[in-house]
Amino acid sequence: MNARVQLAAYSIFAVLPLMAAAQQAPPDAGLNVSLPLKELRSLLEREKPEEIAPVDVVFGPAAYTLVAGEKSAQLTITADLTLPNARWVQIPLGTALGATSVLLDDQPASVVRKDGRLVAVVDARNKHAAKLKLSAEVPVRVAGDLSSISLPLIPAPIATLSAKLAAGNVNVKAPELLAMKVDSPAGGTTITATLPLTDAVAIQWSPRDARPARVTVQQLNLAVVDRGLMRYTATLQYDILRSPVEKLQIKLPDGVDLTRVTADQMLDYAIDEAAKPRVLTITLKEPTQGSARVVVQYEQRLKDDQLTPALALASPVDVAGESGFVGIEVRGNYEVTPTAEKADRIDVAQLPDLLSNEVRSPLRFGYRYDKPGATFAVALRPLQDLEVLIAMSDVGEVTTTVTPEGKVITKMILVVRNNQKSHLKVTLPQGAQLWSAFVDDRPVTPSKDDKGDMLLPLSKSKAIDEDDEDNYINQRNERRRSQGQDLAKLSRAREARDMEASDDDVSDLKPYDVEIVYISPPVAFADRGQIKLSLPQIDIPVGQLAWAIFLPQSTRIVDATGNIREVDRFSLPFAHFGEAAAGLNKQAAQQLAQAQAKAAMDSLKKAQEIAVSAKAKGVLPVRIEIPIVGSIHRFEKTLSVDEMPTVELTYVKRD
Numbered sequence: 001m002n003a004r005v006q007l008a009a010y011s012i013f014a015v016l017p018l019m020a021a022a023q024q025a026p027p028d029a030g031l032n033v034s035l036p037l038k039e040l041r042s043l044l045e046r047e048k049p050e051e052i053a054p055v056d057v058v059f060g061p062a063a064y065t066l067v068a069g070e071k072s073a074q075l076t077i078t079a080d081l082t083l084p085n086a087r088w089v090q091i092p093l094g095t096a097l098g099a100t101s102v103l104l105d106d107q108p109a110s111v112v113r114k115d116g117r118l119v120a121v122v123d124a125r126n127k128h129a130a131k132l133k134l135s136a137e138v139p140v141r142v143a144g145d146l147s148s149i150s151l152p153l154i155p156a157p158i159a160t161l162s163a164k165l166a167a168g169n170v171n172v173k174a175p176e177l178l179a180m181k182v183d184s185p186a187g188g189t190t191i192t193a194t195l196p197l198t199d200a201v202a203i204q205w206s207p208r209d210a211r212p213a214r215v216t217v218q219q220l221n222l223a224v225v226d227r228g229l230m231r232y233t234a235t236l237q238y239d240i241l242r243s244p245v246e247k248l249q250i251k252l253p254d255g256v257d258l259t260r261v262t263a264d265q266m267l268d269y270a271i272d273e274a275a276k277p278r279v280l281t282i283t284l285k286e287p288t289q290g291s292a293r294v295v296v297q298y299e300q301r302l303k304d305d306q307l308t309p310a311l312a313l314a315s316p317v318d319v320a321g322e323s324g325f326v327g328i329e330v331r332g333n334y335e336v337t338p339t340a341e342k343a344d345r346i347d348v349a350q351l352p353d354l355l356s357n358e359v360r361s362p363l364r365f366g367y368r369y370d371k372p373g374a375t376f377a378v379a380l381r382p383l384q385d386l387e388v389l390i391a392m393s394d395v396g397e398v399t400t401t402v403t404p405e406g407k408v409i410t411k412m413i414l415v416v417r418n419n420q421k422s423h424l425k426v427t428l429p430q431g432a433q434l435w436s437a438f439v440d441d442r443p444v445t446p447s448k449d450d451k452g453d454m455l456l457p458l459s460k461s462k463a464i465d466e467d468d469e470d471n472y473i474n475q476r477n478e479r480r481r482s483q484g485q486d487l488a489k490l491s492r493a494r495e496a497r498d499m500e501a502s503d504d505d506v507s508d509l510k511p512y513d514v515e516i517v518y519i520s521p522p523v524a525f526a527d528r529g530q531i532k533l534s535l536p537q538i539d540i541p542v543g544q545l546a547w548a549i550f551l552p553q554s555t556r557i558v559d560a561t562g563n564i565r566e567v568d569r570f571s572l573p574f575a576h577f578g579e580a581a582a583g584l585n586k587q588a589a590q591q592l593a594q595a596q597a598k599a600a601m602d603s604l605k606k607a608q609e610i611a612v613s614a615k616a617k618g619v620l621p622v623r624i625e626i627p628i629v630g631s632i633h634r635f636e637k638t639l640s641v642d643e644m645p646t647v648e649l650t651y652v653k654r655d
Helices: 003-019 037-045 353-357 472-481 488-504 577-582 586-617
Strands: 058-068 072-082 088-092 099-104 110-114 117-123 129-139 141-143 146-152 159-165 170-173 178-183 189-194 200-207 214-226 229-251 256-263 266-272 279-301 321-330 334-341 344-346 363-369 375-382 391-402 408-418 423-427 433-439 454-457 512-520 528-534 542-551 555-562 565-567 631-640 646-653
Touching (some): 058 146, 170 279, 214 353, 542 646, 555 631, 577 631
Parallel strands (some): 391 542
Antiparallel strands (some): 072 129, 110 117, 141 146, 170 200, 266 279, 321 363, 334 375, 408 512, 433 512, 555 646
8 A cells, every 4th residue: 555545544544533532432442454445435435325214204094174154164184194204304285275274283384385286394304293284265166056165185094074064954965975974954964974085075065855855666676486496686776856865765575585785875784674574774875866776686485385476576665656577587497377466468578678687598577567566476387307418529530541451440539518427338339449548638447337338437528718728629729730730720610610609608518529549350352342330339419420431542432331421521610630631742641651650550559568457457548649541531420329320331452
């Protein structure tokens, strides 16, 4: 270290004892320290981080007091403040229009206007708490019989209002106020409420009509006949004239269980259980005039011998007029015959849309009444349930390959939608042997019944979700793309059809694949002869069956007979998996065939090797990809039900 740097270092450390004169000198105060200049500068420039709170002002609960006359109102706001940072801070006071004074701890505060708002500037270095008191004069705006005040608010998260209006017997409207309570005798009006966290709220009042309120109701009743149960949804559309009301009352029918109550501006509801009949009282957040809607839902349990129940309709209390509609929906397995008194039967198309939009099944009956006292009953005759189809194969894709050596192997893919069926029964053609079985892309271990038929365990289909990218269509196309085919265009029609069906019925079932591979007894080729091929018989219908049969190029088919017709092309809205492979160019097809044949033979050999242990240990099968080679012949059948599709091919050897 040179002399100049040493001198600077000694000068700095000579000052340090003077700065700490009030403190006791440490034992090593007389020691000298030598530091490199770079490290000394780093020590001198290092700043100690300040510990500051994230906000300068914390508002405690605020209390608003308002006294309103005919043309102006006096507003007082009080709140406790916490000032956590020791520095000059700004206290936001909101819009505070018409402020006459701002006090902090009963002393005038320094107030400035910033961005159209009032701000109090406070030196908080020696003050960590303060009590705010803001006074303002707020104008009362009068338009005819309507008086109103725009009440400015400070940014306090919790605030209550206590207001007094000089005018009595008035209607008060303040939809922004929370939990408002109004007392309006002849001598004045008091308001207590909780204030929202906003810049300002509006309060309006007008003279109350001396006449009592006139209330009329239009009632929309939906009655649902279910199994041993009646479900009701009563929508009451109130029209309140002359004077506002604070409560609405509805008589509940005997023997019903209330499940839900909703209403416009509802504060609370209660049921008078002692009254006969019971009375539902709905308390509104504020006195309401004009329109109001109440929705009441309840249930009525039916006894086994109660085959002619009266409809349990709710009835509004203290109304001047009542009219309404009744729609009846039948969900349970009943034949229903309704009767009505003091009501007119109408077409269900004439019922309000609100009733039609609430139903799950089509409305069966509709009524209209124009005055109270209408009664309804339904005669119920239980109907016997019939067996329905619980599983269906929409599409069956099958490929059978007959090799030049006469070996016969078949792969069958069924597109299944299943609701409750536990097993799929498969009757294989005579002499056929199962090699592989997959359900929903998972290997399964088949079993057999006492007649020797094969049973494949099925899974229950999930509900269709059109936004689900991992659905059957995408899985199937992805599997085929992995074989070298791009089927996006070919599958578009089928995918659009599936999505359209899911829009019509959101509870439809998502299909999945059931895949089996089996070998049949070999055939012996001659110069001329017949080949008889059969598909398994399954115990669910197949909507559209497409069968591709590949024969050696050395054979020519001269005739085809059977219970399945030959076609020039498949009518499937997507590519058949066998046809897609056969559609490749000849060289690629030959290469693919060789690779597939080798892979298939390896898989078949592996399957044969594990067959014995699989029977003993329940080993799951391996997936078999059959060789697709030769000339293709297409066969198709619409709606195959409980039958074994069979074709007999007459062939001759090509020259």
